Amino acid sequence: MNHFELSGGELACEDVGLSAIAEAVGTPVYVYSTATLERHYTVLRDALVSEGLGDPLIAFAVKSNSNVAVLRTLGRLGAGADTVSEGEIRRALAAGIPAERIVFSGVGKTEAEIAFALRNGVGEINVESEPEMHTASAVAQSMGTRATIAIRVNPDVSAGGHAKISTGKSDNKFGVSFSEAERLYAQASNNAGLKPVGVTCHIGSQITHLAPLEEAFVKMRSLVERLRGEGLAVERLDLGGGLGVPYFNMPTPATPADYAAMIARTMKGLDVQFAFEPGRMISANAGVLLSTVQHIHERPEGRKFVVLDAAMNDLIRPAMYDAYHDIRPVKPREGDPVTYDVVGPICETGDTFTRDRDLPRLEAGDLVAFMSAGAYGAVMSSEYNSRLLVPEVLVNGDQFAVIRPRPTYEDMLDREAMPGWLASDT
Numbered sequence: 362m363n364h365f366e367l368s369g370g371e372l373a374c375e376d377v378g379l380s381a382i383a384e385a386v387g388t389p390v391y392v393y394s395t396a397t398l399e400r401h402y403t404v405l406r407d408a409l410v411s412e413g414l415g416d417p418l419i420a421f422a423v424k425s426n427s428n429v430a431v432l433r434t435l436g437r438l439g440a441g442a443d444t445v446s447e448g449e450i451r452r453a454l455a456a457g458i459p460a461e462r463i464v465f466s467g468v469g470k471t472e473a474e475i476a477f478a479l480r481n482g483v484g485e486i487n488v489e490s491e492p493e494m495h496t497a498s499a500v501a502q503s504m505g506t507r508a509t510i511a512i513r514v515n516p517d518v519s520a521g522g523h524a525k526i527s528t529g530k531s532d533n534k535f536g537v538s539f540s541e542a543e544r545l546y547a548q549a550s551n552n553a554g555l556k557p558v559g560v561t562c563h564i565g566s567q568i569t570h571l572a573p574l575e576e577a578f579v580k581m582r583s584l585v586e587r588l589r590g591e592g593l594a595v596e597r598l599d600l601g602g603g604l605g606v607p608y609f610n611m612p613t614p615a616t617p618a619d620y621a622a623m624i625a626r627t628m629k630g631l632d633v634q635f636a637f638e639p640g641r642m643i644s645a646n647a648g649v650l651l652s653t654v655q656h657i658h659e660r661p662e663g664r665k666f667v668v669l670d671a672a673m674n675d676l677i678r679p680a681m682y683d684a685y686h687d688i689r690p691v692k693p694r695e696g697d698p699v700t701y702d703v704v705g706p707i708c709e710t711g712d713t714f715t716r717d718r719d720l721p722r723l724e725a726g727d728l729v730a731f732m733s734a735g736a737y738g739a740v741m742s743s744e745y746n747s748r749l750l751v752p753e754v755l756v757n758g759d760q761f762a763v764i765r766p767r768p769t770y771e772d773m774l775d776r777e778a779m780p781g782w783l784a785s786d787t
């Protein structure tokens with residue numbers, strides 16, 4: 362459920378009509394709903410707690426939506442943060458998320474990033490390979506400390522979904538095999554720079570069926586039991602993120618309640634602290650990208666192109682993953698739908714959001730909203746074509762605030778520098 366509904370003929374976010382935001386901030390602009398972010402977090406947390414899964418750490422995947430106001434909204438409810446770079450750790454800390462609730466994931470952490478995480482007391486470093494484990498140990502020892510780590514396992518299950526967001530097969534770059542995990546865990550337990558506390562997995566994103574998750578989780582449970590059988594302490598089991606969300610026109614995913622029940626079933630009797638790293642399921646349906654129709658371009662063969670002021674640099678998911686976003690006019694017209702291709706202004710054929718989509722009739726100046734754009738939307742935006750970075754707005758009840766302003770062209774140009782040999786303009 363989300364808080365973007367028609368109200369008096371106009372699409373609103375909570376109690377704010379989207380046209381008021383477009384007027385105040387201009388378009389394109391991302392708009393997020395506080396109530397939806399809070400609801401998604403709370404529904405997941407309540408489902409896990411009511412299944413008797415203790416006091417789980419729900420570390421929001423910052424890469425899905427890294428705005429510090431969004432992070433603070435979730436952090437205030439008790440969320441932690443799953444991060445993949447020093448920049449994301451800094452965002453989580455700036456949002457006020459306690460360091461011990463921050464998890465540091467990612468396959469290529471640099472020494473400097475590991476040192477930063479250790480200096481700031483980050484709660485868990487998810488180690489993805491043997492060389493990385495040795496780096497973490499060396500950095501920690503040079504600082505006279507121990508790195509609290511979890512070993513990321515690649516459970517070798519196929520989760521379906523798009524190949525670019527599948528991470529749990531043994532032929533992709535994430536994590537180590539089960540046998541390697543056992544060996545590394547034992548090694549880490551005897552290493553002066555390391556304190557292994559658990560194991561972790563993340564098999565992919567937008568997983569709509571529970572079966573692949575369950576297959577992975579059963580294997581993770583056996584791993585915990587094998588490690589304990591060898592006398593090793595395992596306090597935490599981090600089950601990653603990846604539960605899919607109901608994107609319009611897509612298979613309905615399992616609910617948080619089904620997910621929690623499956624975990625309770627597969628983990629029955631296992632005494633560990635559970636951790637989760639959900640991104641998309643919290644943020645995707647909490648955001649829209651708002652855009653204005655520039656014009657309708659009708660080709661002689663009959664194709665009708667809706668040319669927007671938003672482009673692939675603002676929302677790249679359709680171009681990168683063939684992602685489907687429901688597109689809704691902010692003030693839908695009555696009457697028969699029209700079949701449109703919806704495109705951006707960038708000089709690439711890939712700058713096409715959708716083809717042959719039936720939509721209520723549109724005219725120049727109309728506002729449209731790309732639904733389910735709160736995850737992997739603004740975070741992947743760029744200035745390609747020297748288009749200004751898309752701004753972000755957060756709504757809370759009848760209030761809204763700009764949480765990332767649109768830069769000016771001066772800001773954009775001021776970031777660049779002329780080398781000395783080109784300094785004079787002749």
Ligand SMILES: *Cc1c(COP(=O)(O)O)cnc(C)c1O
Pocket residue numbers: 422424425443466467563565566567601602603604638639640641642736
């Ligand atoms: C991307 C990622 C997540 C979040 O994935 P979602 O599909 O957005 O829930 C969680 N953990 C890790 C390690 C990731 O790489």
